[in-house]
Amino acid sequence: MPTRIVLTVRIAGMALATSMLAFGLLDRMFHFLDGLYPAGSVQHTSALTYVAIALAIVASSLQRPLRHTGRSEALIWAVIILICLTGLVLLGPTDAELWNGSTWNNAASLLLLSTGQLLRRTRPTAGLVCTLLALFTPAVALNGFTHGDPAFFGSMALPTAIALLALAVVNATRFARHRSIRLMLVDNPAGQLVRQQIVIWTLLAVFLPLVARLLPLVNLSHDTIFPTLYTAQMGLILLGIMHFGIRFVSLLDNARRLERALVRDVETDSLTGAATRRAARAWFEDRIWRSHVAVILVDLDHFKNVNDTYGHAVGDAVLQTAARAMQEEMRMTDMVTRWGGEEFAVMFPLNNPVALRARAEVLRVRIAEATRSTDGLPVVTASLGCTIVEKGVGRSLIEAVSVADHAMYRAKEQGRNRVVLCDGLEPQPGPTGHEPQLSDVTLARLRTA
Incomplete structure (x- = not known):
């Protein structure tokens, strides 16, 4: 059922966001992940950003699935917007103590996420668009990190990107009744195909490049193993396309058979076989x-x-x-x-x-x-x-x-x-x-x- 799927996604997303927040704080103190970043691009999220993320986790935990935004939750989202605007306007994106490491990427994601939740009741379509846009910057940062390109992930730290991505997904589930996202949650073959494709392409975009980025930690040469990983990724892309094509054709065939059966039931008397x-x-x-x-x-x-x-x-x-x-x-x-x-x-x-x-x-x-x-x-x-x-x-x-x-x-x-x-x-x-x-x-x- 869609409600079960929503609850599962929310629980997993909240657990991931909370763990990434804790891990990010530890990394800020002990610098666990410095060796994974390219030279000169080590990033640590500011304390002000962690405060905003913690408030977003609290606001998300106050939510009731498939219900309207409550007053307490709306107040927290408004405070998050105020924190982001304060950091951008008053402190400036280059402040070395409070805002360094967050800048426009973190602020943009948090602003869009908060705005989307505040608009959810009065302007659901605009709220859904803002929430989905909040996925963009952490997703690009995560993809840039896995490919080792500092120009993509810029000043966003890895734990922060994962936490923001998880929060955006959690809050996107609140739009489960919106017609644009309902297809991904319905428990039927079409919904299953959409969810399978999301998982497949997420793994293709993130998993293999992430493995390549982690190879130096186990003393394996990136240049030696990368061609094999690249070939495997291309093969999996072809398999993903074939999977979608086969399942899509199967769905169309099942839909046609179901349509013919429904027409037959509507137009044929079940007892005599005469027309209705x-x-x-x-x-x-x-x-x-x-x-x-x-x-x-x-x-x-x-x-x-x-x-x-x-x-x-x-x-x-x-x-x-x-x-x-x-x-x-x-x-x-x-x-x-x-x-x-x-x-x-x-x-x-x-x-x-x-x-x-x-x-x-x-x-x-x-x-x-x-x-x-x-x-x-x-x-x-x-x-x-x-x-x-x-x-x-x-x-x-x-x-x-x-x-x-x-x-x-x-x-x-x-x-x-x-x-x-x-x-x-x-x-x-x-x-x-x-x-x-x-x-x-x-x-x-x-x-x-």
Whole structure:
């Protein structure tokens, strides 16, 4: 969960910042790290900067994750800004006693960090930008140190750079609900990929150069081992790029499969495999502007009695059998929709009442035949109401089905198991009897009508 990730990052960052503060104070007194800096670039952070960093650690410890900045915390951030401005304006960046070793790098990072936290509630986007910019100077200093370039890390000491970097990361987690940083914290494949890439590129940028910088401490020649380390770093960079490419393609493929599955779930009835109302509405709105559309509302006769007598399992099987029988009679341009309960709406492009009746008769006969020929199912007939919606007419699918529904109820009133066309299409009385017996020749003629 994002909250767990935030808490983990905050605890690790606070521990790192506190330990670096203590180590920096010890280094200031005993000069542990002087041998790691290039000649003439040894740096020690001033006492005033350590006071500001200590206050930043205190302010960060007062924070409640994912909550607004409290008054006590805001006061401490304001004091840090005052300390930085005092050091820059009154003492000057070259003061030998109080401000030497901090200058603009430390002051800029602390000012941006404090400003970002003060703006977090009123201007969250500006606060996030300031907090991320606070990462820049210590990150550049750390990278310059690992590569042995004094021009990059300038006057920033190594423990100070690590402490400021950790504090900036800790305070950046307070923007976890911001849309720009949420992607890195969500517990899904995309968030995992982002976090993995951050770790990989951080190690590539820092770890191997840092190893090269520490080689003199174990009496290994930098010139001898550096080509091997450089080759290893280039190889890891290629592996990092390949890892990102493979995972990104995999994520896209999974996203496409998920999208297709979601579309299928939304547009397909899970029981019968017929289309849902949503898919039917989209189909109708697309077709009605190009051609006339015939709509048949199919209602299974006495379906409630089937459920009451044989159970819902048999009722579900009847629905599946009826839907499959109708779908077998459909063309690529046609659609079978489960409209609700035991009702199905069948739609296809057509502008011929005679052909419409013929196709409806085929569906009626096929439903009865399918249930009769399936073991364990009772014979179920259907009543069908039909209508034709003219091309371009501003009638919705709901209105068209309502017209077909009135015709279907007339079929029920006339004895069920029949086809009735709506008013205006010159309906003809359907065949009498509950189980029509059509010859194979007649059925074939109806199917091809």
